[in-house]
Amino acid sequence: MKTEVIVQLTETFEGHAQRTETGVDYWLARDIQHLLGYAEWRNFLNVLSKAKVASEVAGHAVDHHFVDVNKMVELGSGSRREIDDVMLTRFACYLVAQNGDPSKPEIAFAQSYFAIQTRRAELIEQRMLEVERLQARRKLTATEKELSGLIYEQTGGNQDFALIRSKGDQALFGRSTQAMKERWDVPEGRPLADFAPTIILKAKDFATEITIFNARAHAMKTERAISAEHVTNNQAVRDTLLSRGIQPESLPASEDIRKVERRVASEERKALGKPERLDGDM
Structure with missing residues (x-):
């Protein structure tokens, strides 16, 4: 043709x-x-x-x-x-x-046309889901940074942040952070959130936002008070997920967020006509 x-x-x-x-x-x-x-x-x-x-x-x-x-x-x-x-x-x-x-030339064209267009739509949908997950991960990072800063401001140190976050994970998943890392096969030294599906990233972010709000509103001054608040909020989010048939600890791990980020960045460079970078740096 x-x-x-x-x-x-x-x-x-x-x-x-x-x-x-x-x-x-x-x-x-x-x-x-x-x-x-x-x-x-x-x-x-x-x-x-x-x-x-x-x-x-x-x-x-x-x-x-x-x-x-x-x-x-x-x-x-x-x-x-x-x-x-x-x-x-x-x-x-x-x-x-x-x-x-198949003998009609219009049919032969349409078979290829709609096959390509359908695949293109699927790729666009997949890309949108990947971008949504990247945005959720970045949002959680920012929210946890804000919580860390708040803990420092109100307790005089932020050494308790990791402990508070770990207690939150225990409440959300019903098991420890380390247990979830083993379940999701998270490499040594990598955050659990880098392998969490989008819904979990948003759940953790929501619980953390509530902790920040209430910790400020009630001027919580101790790790114990902020931890209790964070546990309560994560438990509430867990209960909501369970009520909708979603069991956080049973969800499969998502692709390494770093790989997703590199792939999206590479596609953006291609779209802008920029050459690929072999080192994969952002």
């Missing part, structure tokens, strides 16, 4: 994309029908049926990707009538193309 034809088809498919209020891209089946070279709706319905079966077999809820709708169309006489249509997600369009007539 010639480059100019590919460019034209790409622009055509992208031009028919619409977006829901929640930001999900979709195509209408009757538009896709013509874009894929099907003249008759009844013939295209057979392709849609096969695509729905494929979605179900792949473990994806059909009604999440194929949504029946009605729309009004203009007739030659100037009157209007309601016809059936289907809203298709990007993934649904991919399945439709996969189940279409």
Whole structure:
């Protein structure tokens, strides 16, 4: 297929994309029908049926990707009538193309187009999740630094910070920091939080923020008082997680945050046209 034809088809498919209020891209089946070279709706319905079966077999809820709708169309006489249509997600369009007539050049193009676009969407989603985890880790670092400073201000020293944080971990996980490091296979000398999933990073940060607030509000002057406050807050967060079916100590470790940070930074350099750095420094 010639480059100019590919460019034209790409622009055509992208031009028919619409977006829901929640930001999900979709195509209408009757538009896709013509874009894929099907003249008759009844013939295209057979392709849609096969695509729905494929979605179900792949473990994806059909009604999440194929949504029946009605729309009004203009007739030659100037009157209007309601016809059936289907809203298709990007993934649904991919399945439709996969189940279409392979002899049609439009189908061959659509198979590649939607496969690439679907994969691109998956990569974007993964990138967003990684950035969210990085932000959560940085936020926890800043909050714990603030707690350390508060302990110094109100008790006259911050040597108790590690002990207070450890007691918080015990309350949150129901086991010691060292036990969780062994469970998550954390390398010697690395913080437990560097391998914690995003939800745990946010849970620890929330509990620490409450500790800071109450320690200031009640002018706590001893390690004992701040520790008790921190334990109470982490226990409360743990209870909330458990009530929602989330057991902190049973969650699997996440990828080393340093690797995630290097990968995200590398992708940013590529996007900006900057050369890779072999030493991996940030």
